Amino acid sequence: HPHELSGGLAQRAATALALVGDAPLLLADEPTTGLDRDLVDRTVDELRAHTGDAGRALLMITHDLAAARRVADTVAVMYAGRIVEIAPADAFFGAPGPRHPYARGLLDALPERAFTPIPGSPPELGDLPPGCAFAARCALADATCRAARPPLTEGVACHRA
Numbered sequence: 001h002p003h004e005l006s007g008g009l010a011q012r013a014a015t016a017l018a019l020v021g022d023a024p025l026l027l028a029d030e031p032t033t034g035l036d037r038d039l040v041d042r043t044v045d046e047l048r049a050h051t052g053d054a055g056r057a058l059l060m061i062t063h064d065l066a067a068a069r070r071v072a073d074t075v076a077v078m079y080a081g082r083i084v085e086i087a088p089a090d091a092f093f094g095a096p097g098p099r100h101p102y103a104r105g106l107l108d109a110l111p112e113r114a115f116t117p118i119p120g121s122p123p124e125l126g127d128l129p130p131g132c133a134f135a136a137r138c139a140l141a142d143a144t145c146r147a148a149r150p151p152l153t154e155g156v157a158c159h160r161a
């Protein structure tokens with residue numbers, strides 16, 4: 001019975017159900033939560049195998065950057081409810097790397113990279129500042145950043161990118 005499944009098993013069952021049928025778009029919201037690393041890799045490989053050449057698009061929402069790197073053609077980074085950077089996965093995870101300070105901070109926080117956390121905390125979504133939502137945590141912030149919200153231009157929402 002569904003209520004008898006562990007979190008990881010329920011996650012895998014939900015992924016298997018989503019792959020049944022021929023929907024043109026698969027929306028996977030944190031599909032690897034609760035799985036160990038080996039199962040994460042197998043799950044994203046399975047999602048990948050059932051999209052792309054299979055004629056189906058995949059939109060995966062995740063906090064797992066390793067899973068995103070394994071499956072994505074394009075990466076979009078969100079902060080405080082907005083996309084702040086969108087880039088080809090090869091350029092984002094390789095060279096030249098992320099352009100937005102928050103996106104760079106995400107990669108620098110990984111243990112296999114600089115292992116340096118981003119200072120501070122995200123803002124309250126119901127009380128966002130008038131300018132850039134990342135300004136309070138950004139080492140590059142200036143008066144322009146605090147006064148005006150940067151639009152997403154050529155793939156990045158940052159006055160200084």
Ligand code: SF4
Pocket residue numbers: 100101102132133134135136138139140141142145150157158159160161
């Ligand atoms: S707009 Fe300013 S505060 Fe926001 S990420 Fe860019 S440099 Fe930092």
